[in-house]
Amino acid sequence: MYYLKKFQMRILVILSLFFLASCERPDLEFTNSQPKHSYMLNDQLIFLNFWADWCAPCIKEFPYFNELDKNPNVTVIGFHFDQFDVLEDEVVEGFIKKFNIQFLNLKTDPRDIWGVDIPNSVPTILIIKNNSILKTITTPQTLETLESLVQDLS
Secondary structure, eight states: OHHHHHHHHHHHHHHHHHHHHHTOOOSBOBSSSOOBOGGGGTTSEEEEEEEOTTOHHHHHHHHHHHHHTTSTTEEEEEEEGGGGTTOOHHHHHHHHHHTTOOSEEBOSOHHHHHOOOOOSSSSEEEEEETTEEEEEEOSOOOHHHHHHHHHHHO
């Protein structure tokens, strides 16, 4: 009887730990999608695109990032530059609709996830894999240059 109760207690503890681990809050929140755990993006090339609605090169790049995001080995994540300070989610959602942004837009401060600094200018792209920054780009891109980066870094 003693051993049966001890066994039942161990099973209960293991199930409780499993339950608590599965309830861990995702660390990536998005303006336009459900939250995710950053570890779910391991092995993906993440193109973290810092953009702004007042940046003409950023706006020109949106269709390229929409297309790039269709690559199964790539995840494009945007972050509006003004979200570092004062921009409300509703305003960002309006820009996402206005510019037909189809890739994810991060609500969580990227400094808290990847330890990055606020970029000096936009557009700025950080290419990340397994939580390591592989490359920083501060010039406007085309679909061809983005696809070339994927080939070079895969």
